[in-house]
Amino acid sequence: MNRAVLRLVAVATLSMAMAACTSSSAETPEPTASAGLDTGADCPGLAEQGRRIVFGQPLGTELGGLVLGTGSTGVVLAHMAGGDVCQWLPYGRELADRGYRVLAFDFAGSGSSPGSGVSRAEQVQAAAATLRAEGASRTVLMGGSMGATSVLAATPTLNPAPAAVVALSPPTAYGDADASTAAPKITVPVFYGAGELEANFPDAARQLYNATPKTTQRQLVLAPSNQHGLFLVDPGTGEAGIRDQVKAFLDRHAPTA
Template sequence: MTLLAGCGGEGDSKSSDKPSDSSDSSATSADTGDAEMPVCVEGDQWSALSSAGPSGITAGDGKLAVVFANTADGTECDWYDYAETLVDDGHRVAAWNYDIADGPVEDRLAELDSVVSQMRKAGSAKVFVIGGSRGGCLALLDAAKNSDVSGVAVLSCAKVWNRVDPTPLAKHLPKVTVPVLSVIAATDPDVPLAEAKADLMALGSKDKELLVIKGSSEHGTALLGSTKVTAALDRFIAAAKMRP
């Protein structure tokens, strides 16, 4: 188990489980020929996820895939810039949207499972899930039961999935045995640092790390504005290549 602390990087700004500025551009879409893509998408390497599952976008063809799970009111555009760097590094990525953000957690897990399965069927031997806020806790719940998930990175979530209609994580965390990276701002207004530390201790995984961004109150995908965070995610994904 590792506990790290990093200083907030340039570009950090206050947020509370709301989509970053890039999400505003997804309100309209651009026609790519086969399907309408969010306007944040550039180039022809991106395509829509299978129409048989949740909506979203995918790109890349690597043996290692990363699936992004949104904040409650986020969109695929919140992940786009970072996802592009992973594609450039030779990985497959997918960013999906909840059918609805609320409702039974089982329904949201089924959506996430569908996207993970698509990545496996596309040829990725390992599939990691990076979730922001509510999506991070959903990723942990999924890893507790889904053997197709190879690892999880959590940005700003602890204790419960959906604090409005909470599903406690406590009984599920010991079942999570895959590698986990948890990232949280030291003064996150929505998720107390003590909760993130407690969740890390409860995980069944022996490969787990908590990165605390000092001097920051960023939440969810807003943390991607810190180079400390993206560098930690890069290391976490790169380490997967060394694992069986």
């Protein structure tokens, strides 16, 4: 490949998606107003643009989240290790301005959410169910690094199935989330992205892309960047090529209307 000419590597295989999976362990919750969880405390200027909620109680956990926007297509934003909702809020605001209903949340043991024994995949399932309870008719799962692995692990067991999945710099496994086991079971459109200059993560993205069934609409984009995870699409740090590719993927598979 001539890297001086082609700086963005995109591999796409388009086909009809298979039928959605039929089971999920997450009950549909009734999200409540924030009850003492100061979600987004480390970024008050951004957090005040969203509405704080608490969800996950039917699973035996309390997860703090911020809802932005009011669209009928919901997007779950799952953060990276060592982070919280603040990581996603600049991009989340951008999505909300484009007409999406967005839920960025703190995984258990991160940010405002107390620790629990609930798996990360179940937490993502609860977030998707919460968006539906909030009024979204369909959902997208999007995550960076640890969050990317978590949304992939959640996808095959989510019912209703997500409209699409975006995984940025996903490890093949992280803690209790195993993306390598989930990838062969994914039947909904899935976008794998990473920075070409990251260590290990481009190879992991390729591995997961290759493990995803060829009958699934799947896309792999490697950007000429050392940015990691969600920072690939962040309005301030992101790589323009991959930002554009993610936008086109969402417009194609999960438009706002």
